[in-house]
Amino acid sequence: MAMKFVIEGLKKSYDQKLVLDDASYEFSKGKIYALLGRNGAGKTTLFNCISSDIEYEKGKFYFIDQEKEELRPSDVGYVLSTPEVPEFLTAYEFLKFFLEINESKIQDTRSIEEYLALVNIDSDDAHKLMKHFSHGMKNKMQMLVNIIARPKLLLLDEPLTSLDVVACEEMKELLRKIKNDSIIILSTHILDLALDLCDEIVLLSQKKLSPVLPLDLDDEGFKEKIIQSLRSEE
Amino acid sequence: MKRTLSFTFKLQVAYGVNTTYYTLKSLPLLKKILPSSLYGALKLKRLCFIIYIIYSILAIFLSKIIYYLLFLYLPLRAYHTDLGATFLHIFFLLSLIGALINTNVFDLNMTNYYAINNFRLDAKEYIIISFVHGLVRMALGYLFLFAIFGYLYGLNAFYIIVIILGLISLKVMAAYFKLCYEEKINGKITAFLVLVFLSMAYLLPLRGYVMPNLIPLFFYVLLIISVYPFIMKLFNYRNYHLYAKRKLAKFKNGLDTNKGLNKILSERNISEDLTITSDQKGFAYLNDLFIKRHKKLLYQASKRQCIFILVLFGFVIALCVYLKEDLGELRAMILTYLPYFVFIMYSLNRGGEFCKCLFMNCDHSLLSYAFFKKPENLLKLFKLRLLELVKVNLYPALCISVGLSLLLVLCKDMHFLDHFIIYLTLISLSIFFSIHHLTLYYLLEPYNLEGIKSAGFIVISLFTYAICVFFMFLRYSNLVFGILISLFCILYCLFAYYLVYRFGPKTFKLKR
Incomplete structure (x- = not known):
């Protein structure tokens, strides 16, 4: 049985505003999940709860592999929608630092150059300060660092939204390559991206998580069904 | 002109009122009572407006009184x-x-x-x-x-x-x-x-x-x-x-990507010199590169302080030699005015700038990575940073100590203890303020990209400031004061280290 990640009865509110109410779901390893929801539905809040960046009122997160395991913050790789990289370092230095810190955990370690090649960052760019990097390049670095450690769970918050077409295709390809290593949940409000890249679609609507059954992912009727589900929130 | 005048006023008031509400909302007790939805509540807005206007008026007069004093x-x-x-x-x-x-x-x-x-x-x-x-x-x-x-x-x-x-x-x-x-x-x-x-x-x-x-x-x-x-x-x-x-x-480019003004200004402090390298490993490597790439911000100010202090003491010493007056009074002044240096050491300390720069150019990004947030890693870096901050602040403290010591020599005071107490007190104070700043940073994480600090941090900072000002009016014998302040510093350091060890992993995180 493939490893599963379980969200159970999550409740989160900001002041009096309830954002997530008894949200539950089971995710399996080897698949890319699209977390689809309208702007402000609570996708980033859900990710922040999972990564222990914010507190929540109720709920549990755990893995089921051979046995039940509590989720630890170090199990989570979290790629933010606005990429965050230490801008006083070069890409090469950031990667060197990261590899040294996680030396004991990384299997089949490769050279820094090989890692950078994975996300198509050439040697010229590798030695530039990251404060001069474009949004897309910072995004690639953030993604790279998050996937090297092969976290059990990889959360991607709107990762492809502001990338150009080439960078977007490169990132999609990378995600497809690594999907067998982790449980990948990708939040987006772009339906076509969800349909193109992901194996399953999870709707975050009316404060709850619900599956969209994969009847026929190319069918226009299916798209319409998702839009209807999201509209019902109004 | 009328339209601009009215709009300028409205804009400043809106910014001021919302900042007031934000500050109120981050106060420990009010945090839970005040919901975000109240940003739109008219009555509360009026209250914030009144507070803001009172604050604006008070600021005019208070700043002049402090200047005067x-x-x-x-x-x-x-x-x-x-x-x-x-x-x-x-x-x-x-x-x-x-x-x-x-x-x-x-x-x-x-x-x-x-x-x-x-x-x-x-x-x-x-x-x-x-x-x-x-x-x-x-x-x-x-x-x-x-x-x-x-x-x-x-x-x-x-x-x-x-x-x-x-x-x-x-x-x-x-x-x-x-x-x-x-x-x-x-x-x-x-x-x-x-x-x-x-x-x-x-x-x-x-x-x-x-x-x-x-x-x-x-x-x-x-x-x-x-x-x-x-x-x-x-x-x-x-x-x-x-x-x-x-x-x-x-800072246009920065604002285009929604960075705060402080972040943009802070990024300018990063050295572009790509010959800077480090042969350290892991967190020491990260810290070493951070310090080297921010050397100008961290050490240049310290260097300027040292030059200013040395020139000032040089001038005072030359004046004393020139005046050839009885220096007994000066000696007594140096020995009893030691508490005055609490305020001076507080003012010279670079801890605030150091922590702000740490947040803007390093921690703000790295705190979003799980590996960085591990308790053992946070503490490892805390120690490295503390050492560096102590070093930055130690130079001006040493310059003042040397200056005072030379003045004592000029006053023909060769008692080892008098000189020793000066060095001990000023170095202790310098270390104390370094630890104080870094501990507050780890326990309150007061910054965001706009640079707005948490109200708790502002309250503690004002309290610290008030205590330092209070010390300006204290007169103690140098021996008693020196020993007391050094003991206090040692105890505070141990306590601060315990606090960071115990609570840092929970409190040192991005405020989302």
């Missing part, structure tokens, strides 16, 4: 010259320094950015209105100050009006030069002039030389008479829009 009242106690003439002598020279280094035509701040870039207000009207607003605040502040303390120095209503109009004229002229010749103004010449005026202000009265009242008043009248063409030039200046855009362009 620090730069006029306290130094005036040291002179034996005519009080009224000495007051005006120092005040006039300080006003020249203010014109040189404290004249802002258009600040880099978010309100100005919104006004010009987002709301597209007429740059000329907006800048003139803001500048006049600043002048009115300044005039009110001085009017208040002179109304209360003026009689002490024999300032009658006529003198007060002349001084205030003279100050306004001086600011107008300085604004004109800043607007038209900002790029050409030489920083070194400015610094030299500041030093000359500062020396004239505070050293001449020591030798009994002060300007007779008529001289400053004559200059103020001269300024008032000659200000008219400058006012016209300010009104007729055509390139306000370009001036504003040129200034805002310095």
Whole structure:
């Protein structure tokens, strides 16, 4: 049985505003999940709860592999929608630092150059300060660092939204390559991206998580069904 | 003009009111009671508006009172010259320094950015209105100050009006030069002039030389008479829009990607020198590169402080040698005024800047990575950073210690203990403030990209400031004070380290 990640009865509110109410779901390893929801539905809040960046009122997160395991913050790789990289370092230095810190955990370690090649960052760019990097390049670095450690769970918050077409295709390809290593949940409000890249679609609507059954992912009727589900929130 | 005036007022009030609400909302007790939805609640907005207006008015007067106490009242106690003439002598020279280094035509701040870039207000009207607003605040502040303390120095209503109009004229002229010749103004010449005026202000009265009242008043009248063409030039200046855009362009790229102003300004402190490397490993590698790439920000200020301190002590020593007076009084002063150095060491400490830079250029990004947030990693880095911060602050502390020690030698005080206590106290204080800043940073994580600090942090900072000011008025024997302060520092360090160890992993995280 493939490893599963379980969200159970999550409740989160900001002041009096309830954002997530008894949200539950089971995710399996080897698949890319699209977390689809309208702007402000609570996708980033859900990710922040999972990564222990914010507190929540109720709920549990755990893995089921051979046995039940509590989720630890170090199990989570979290790629933010606005990429965050230490801008006083070069890409090469950031990667060197990261590899040294996680030396004991990384299997089949490769050279820094090989890692950078994975996300198509050439040697010229590798030695530039990251404060001069474009949004897309910072995004690639953030993604790279998050996937090297092969976290059990990889959360991607709107990762492809502001990338150009080439960078977007490169990132999609990378995600497809690594999907067998982790449980990948990708939040987006772009339906076509969800349909193109992901194996399953999870709707975050009316404060709850619900599956969209994969009847026929190319069918226009299916798209319409998702839009209807999201509209019902109004 | 009317539309710009009304909009400028509304914008500043809206920004001020929302900042007030944000500050109230981050106070420990109010945090849970006040919901975000109340940003739209009219009654609360009115309350915040009242608080903001009271704060704005108080700020005008408080800043002038602090200025008066620090730069006029306290130094005036040291002179034996005519009080009224000495007051005006120092005040006039300080006003020249203010014109040189404290004249802002258009600040880099978010309100100005919104006004010009987002709301597209007429740059000329907006800048003139803001500048006049600043002048009115300044005039009110001085009017208040002179109304209360003026009689002490024999300032009658006529003198007060002349001084205030003279100050306004001086600011107008300085604004004109800043607007038209900002790029050409030489920083070194400015610094030299500041030093000359500062020396004239505070050293001449020591030798009994002060300007007779008529001289400053004559200059103020001269300024008032000659200000008219400058006012016209300010009104007729055509390139306000370009001036504003040129200034805002310095951080335009950052703002395009929703970074805060402080983040953008902070990023400029990163050295572009790619020959900088490090042979350390892991967190030591990260810390080493951070320090090397921010050397200018961290060590340059410390270096400048050291030079200033050494020059100052050199000057005082030369003066003592030249005056050949009985130095017994000076020795007694050094030994009993040691508590005064609590405030000085607090003011010199670079901890605040260091922590802000750590957040903006390093921790803000790395705190989003799980590996960085691990408790053992946070503590590893805390230790490395503490060592570095202690080092940065130690140089000025050592310079002051050496200076005081040399003065004691000049006073023929060769008691080892007297010298030892000075070194012990100043070094302890320097270490204490370094730990204090870093501990607060780890326990409260007070920054965000806009640089707005948490209310808890502001309260503790004000409290620390008040205590340091309180120490200025304490007189203790150096031995008792030195031992007490060193013991306190050791205990505080242990306690702070425990707090960071115990709570840091929970508290040191991004505020989302």
